[in-house]
Amino acid sequence: MAGSAACAGRGPRPVAETATLAGPVAEPAAPAPRRARGELLAYGLLVLAALAVRLIDLPDRPFHHDESQDAYFSWLLYTQGEYEYQPILH
Secondary structure (H helix, E strand, C coil): CHHHHHHHCCCCCCHHHCEECCEECCCCCCCCCHHHHHHHHHHHHHHHHHHHHHHCCHHHCCCCHHHHHHHHHHHHHHHHCCCCCCHHHC
16 A cells, blocks of 8 residues: 555656667657856866966965975985874874
């Protein structure tokens, strides 16, 4: 009874979902509307612009405090082969 109550509110199936002896009938997909393609293009341009703004003059920017500590301790490891974890710097 529970299964029939769940199906009682449904109407007849659309033609595209009915099965035939050859298998289910499939309709060709409609092409994407122009608005969706334009919106996708706008988002792509926005991402490219944001990336360009982030990368312009990147080498001229100073390190952030945490980045400078990471660079310093990496340099010590590279030049002296020593590394000691210092939890106070976290």
